[in-house]
Amino acid sequence: MSDAPLDFQLRHDLRTAAGPVTMDVTLRLESGSITALTGPSGVGKTTLLRLIAGLVKPQSGRVTFGEEVWLDSEKKIFLTPQQRQVGLVFQDYALFPHLSVRQNVAFSLKKGEDQSHVDELLREVELTQLADRRPHQLSGGQQQRVALARALVLRPRLLLLDEPLSALDRAMRQRLQDYLLEIHQKHQLTILLVTHDLGEIFRLADRVVEMENGKIKRQGMPEEVFAETHTPADGPAIYGEVISRLIENDIVTVQALVDQRIHKFRLPISQATDLLPGRSFLLRYAVDAQVVEVLR
Amino acid sequence: MNPEPLFLTFKLASLTTLLLFGFALPLAYWLAYSRFRGKVLVEAVIGMPLVLPPSVLGFYLLLAFSPNHFFGDWIEEIFGLRLVFSFPGLVVASVIYSLPFMVYPLQAGLQALPVSLREASYTLGKSVWVTFLSVLLPNAKSAILTAIVLTFAHTVGEFGVVLMIGGNIPGVTRVASVAIYNEVEALNYAAANQYALVLFVVTFAILLLVYSVNNHLFRVRRPA
Amino acid sequence: MFIFSSRDLLLLFAAILFLAACSKPNDKVVVATAANVQFVIKELQKEFEKNSDTRLEIVVGSSGKLTAQIREGAPFDLFVSADTRYPQEIYDNGGGETAPKVYARGALVLWTSDSTSTPELQILANPDIKKIALANPETAPYGTAAVQVLEKAGIYELVKGKLVYGESIAQTTQYIATGAADVGFTALSIVLSPEMKNKGRYVKLDSATYAPIDQAAVLLKHSETSPKREKSQEFYDFLFSEKAKVIFRKYGYSVK
Numbered sequence: 012m013s014d015a016p017l018d019f020q021l022r023h024d025l026r027t028a029a030g031p032v033t034m035d036v037t038l039r040l041e042s043g044s045i046t047a048l049t050g051p052s053g054v055g056k057t058t059l060l061r062l063i064a065g066l067v068k069p070q071s072g073r074v075t076f077g078e079e080v081w082l083d084s085e086k087k088i089f090l091t092p093q094q095r096q097v098g099l100v101f102q103d104y105a106l107f108p109h110l111s112v113r114q115n116v117a118f119s120l121k122k123g124e125d126q127s128h129v130d131e132l133l134r135e136v137e138l139t140q141l142a143d144r145r146p147h148q149l150s151g152g153q154q155q156r157v158a159l160a161r162a163l164v165l166r167p168r169l170l171l172l173d174e175p176l177s178a179l180d181r182a183m184r185q186r187l188q189d190y191l192l193e194i195h196q197k198h199q200l201t202i203l204l205v206t207h208d209l210g211e212i213f214r215l216a217d218r219v220v221e222m223e224n225g226k227i228k229r230q231g232m233p234e235e236v237f238a239e240t241h242t243p244a245d246g247p248a249i250y251g252e253v254i255s256r257l258i259e260n261d262i263v264t265v266q267a268l269v270d271q272r273i274h275k276f277r278l279p280i281s282q283a284t285d286l287l288p289g290r291s292f293l294l295r296y297a298v299d300a301q302v303v304e305v306l307r
Numbered sequence: 308m309n310p311e312p313l314f315l316t317f318k319l320a321s322l323t324t325l326l327l328f329g330f331a332l333p334l335a336y337w338l339a340y341s342r343f344r345g346k347v348l349v350e351a352v353i354g355m356p357l358v359l360p361p362s363v364l365g366f367y368l369l370l371a372f373s374p375n376h377f378f379g380d381w382i383e384e385i386f387g388l389r390l391v392f393s394f395p396g397l398v399v400a401s402v403i404y405s406l407p408f409m410v411y412p413l414q415a416g417l418q419a420l421p422v423s424l425r426e427a428s429y430t431l432g433k434s435v436w437v438t439f440l441s442v443l444l445p446n447a448k449s450a451i452l453t454a455i456v457l458t459f460a461h462t463v464g465e466f467g468v469v470l471m472i473g474g475n476i477p478g479v480t481r482v483a484s485v486a487i488y489n490e491v492e493a494l495n496y497a498a499a500n501q502y503a504l505v506l507f508v509v510t511f512a513i514l515l516l517v518y519s520v521n522n523h524l525f526r527v528r529r530p531a
Numbered sequence: 532m533f534i535f536s537s538r539d540l541l542l543l544f545a546a547i548l549f550l551a552a553c554s555k556p557n558d559k560v561v562v563a564t565a566a567n568v569q570f571v572i573k574e575l576q577k578e579f580e581k582n583s584d585t586r587l588e589i590v591v592g593s594s595g596k597l598t599a600q601i602r603e604g605a606p607f608d609l610f611v612s613a614d615t616r617y618p619q620e621i622y623d624n625g626g627g628e629t630a631p632k633v634y635a636r637g638a639l640v641l642w643t644s645d646s647t648s649t650p651e652l653q654i655l656a657n658p659d660i661k662k663i664a665l666a667n668p669e670t671a672p673y674g675t676a677a678v679q680v681l682e683k684a685g686i687y688e689l690v691k692g693k694l695v696y697g698e699s700i701a702q703t704t705q706y707i708a709t710g711a712a713d714v715g716f717t718a719l720s721i722v723l724s725p726e727m728k729n730k731g732r733y734v735k736l737d738s739a740t741y742a743p744i745d746q747a748a749v750l751l752k753h754s755e756t757s758p759k760r761e762k763s764q765e766f767y768d769f770l771f772s773e774k775a776k777v778i779f780r781k782y783g784y785s786v787k
């Protein structure tokens with residue numbers, strides 16, 4: 012597969028609940044990377060996805076994918092969503108209510124086109140058994156998998172996901188994250204994913220971009236963006252969320268959720284002052300000792 | 308009782324509904340999704356037949372369709388068709404008169420669909436046209452049915468406009484509603500009752516059929 | 532959203548009561564008038580009210596509709612019809628004080644809004660003439676008369692396909708006046724009315740070629756004690772006075 016980074020530079024006026032905001036974003040997504048897009052509601056994350064997919068025309072800008080020019084407002088180039096063939100998974104899934112699961116997934120194929128890819132995708136997301144059901148007969152997680160499979164039928168090289176897992180419970184979320192990672196590996200996709208979930212960011216994303224008021228506030232690797240101190244990345248960092256803590260003498264016992272499992276850590280009180288229930292942290296194993304960084 | 312006025316009524320209503328459906332669908336689509344500012348103006352104009360008394364509308368259609376008027380003259384020259392006192396004229400008038408009854412439900416039905424359905428179809432490579440036919444229309448079935456039934460029923464019940472521009476010609480423009488009026492005028496109340504009864508029974512049967520089919524086809528969906 | 536307090540509602544209710552109390556029972560004489568007589572009736576009203584304290588209210592409609600309304604108890608005092616059949620019908624059903632009486636005889640004209648040519652019966656069969664308007668012969672006496680004229684002239688079958696029917700003489704007039712129909716049959720009283728005078732051209736048709744269009748009025752039944760009984764009688768008598776006859780003649784009616 013050729014190296015095809017997505018480059019864009021977009022300017023677009025937004026009407027948000029807090030008044031008009033001009034979005035001005037320049038960004039590159041490396042080929043095959045997973046980028047998480049985060050930030051408070053109403054800063055234009057969804058609009059950014061729609062701009063990249065071609066569903067909205069920006070006031071000005073340029074979007075290129077590898078050699079292809081998707082948008083160039085100066086040269087008056089604008090490729091329609093149909094021409095861009097981006098995989099887009101909507102927040103509300105946008106499944107077609109009148110079609111079965113199989114028909115939804117096969118929707119983008121032309122009449123008489125080979126269906127074997129559809130079968131394969133249904134198998135990948137474990138929906139073969141439910142292929143004849145209608146969307147309204149499925150659970151949220153199942154619907155999400157249909158939407159994912161449907162977005163992949165045309166073998167897009169770029170997959171955009173708008174808070175795909177926000178409506179799902181924890182266990183389902185993790186399973187879908189696994190699907191996503193599998194699919195990413197298998198199909199060599201470049202992924203841009205809107206999410207608010209720190210766990211999801213650390214689990215999936217190579218890079219994270221934080222937006223505020225239509226602008227990029229910060230970007231980098233997740234631990235760079237979210238850790239309070241910028242310690243050099245020596246050794247792997249583990250993301251966790253504090254559930255409870257118990258102080259005995261000078262030792263704090265913290266129960267935390269790491270990778271969907273509960274772990275216990277014992278830390279000197281000096282390191283654990285900010286580790287209150289609900290906070291997120293990064294645990295690093297340095298050469299001599301473990302270091303805990305509390306995230307904002 | 309002469310069944311001709313009843314046939315004429317149902318012929319007029321079917322033809323009007325058919326024509327109007329073809330004409331109103333693109334209009335409703337445009338009204339539902341366009342961001343054009345002058346749209347409200349068009350919406351208001353379409354709604355005028357709801358507000359104007361039928362006799363007023365009928366009078367102005369009579370003026371416009373008259374060969375003395377440039378519109379009526381133009382139609383006569385181009386199509387060799389005189390719209391006053393003719394069945395085609397009744398169809399044209401009914402199309403105008405029943406326009407809001409077709410357009411508004413269709414527009415509302417399309418607007419009620421989530422935008423993401425359309426957008427999903429576009430990103431899956433389907434054109435606006437294919438999206439309209441294979442995504443939007445199937446999901447607006449209920450609205451389509453409502454629009455068709457309302458238009459048909461409204462045309463069956465139309466009186467003022469038809470009386471005004473039809474000229475009450477037996478077998479051509481004397482539809483059931485006019486025939487009933489006629490019989491009342493002629494003090495033949497028994498004949499008027501017969502027409503009215505048939506009209507009532509047939510339209511009630513149609514509505515009953517349509518709504519029971521509707522209930523059967525589109526039962527309220529409950530998520531699993 | 533407007534939300535009414537109970538005080539507002541009380542005020543509203545009081546206002547409605549007040550308005551209701553203000554509208555006294557109508558002491559005007561209500562004259563149900565056939566459409567083709569409306570112009571002449573308005574002039575008669577003017578003349579009548581000059582010399583009387585009685586005031587009139589004119590309700591215009593088609594004779595058939597007015598008949599149906601009178602049968603169902605509409606509060607009319609007098610019915611001035613365009614023919615003799617409807618008043619007779621009412622009298623036969625016990626709705627009249629006295630038997631209906633003919634107040635005038637109407638005349639039929641052939642009329643066109645095109646002022647460049649004089650209409651004639653002979654040209655009706657010409658292909659240039661596409662539509663001929665007349666009042667519905669089943670319900671309107673002027674329509675019946677028009678059919679008789681056509682039959683007598685031997686062209687009824689020839690022009691049958693061109694005929695369009697107005698529900699009343701008023702609508703027939705409208706068809707001709709707007710040019711929707713090329714030519715048509717209407718009442719002389721209408722083409723002589725101030726509203727239609729000098730519009731287009733007309734010819735009076737030979738009254739020997741159609742049955743007389745006698746127009747009758749009937750005094751509607753009142754209770755013995757009704758205060759309007761006498762006033763209604765007053766206008767009813769006026770209809771047959773010499774003064775009224777002058778006005779009827781002015782509008783092209785013939786009177787005895």
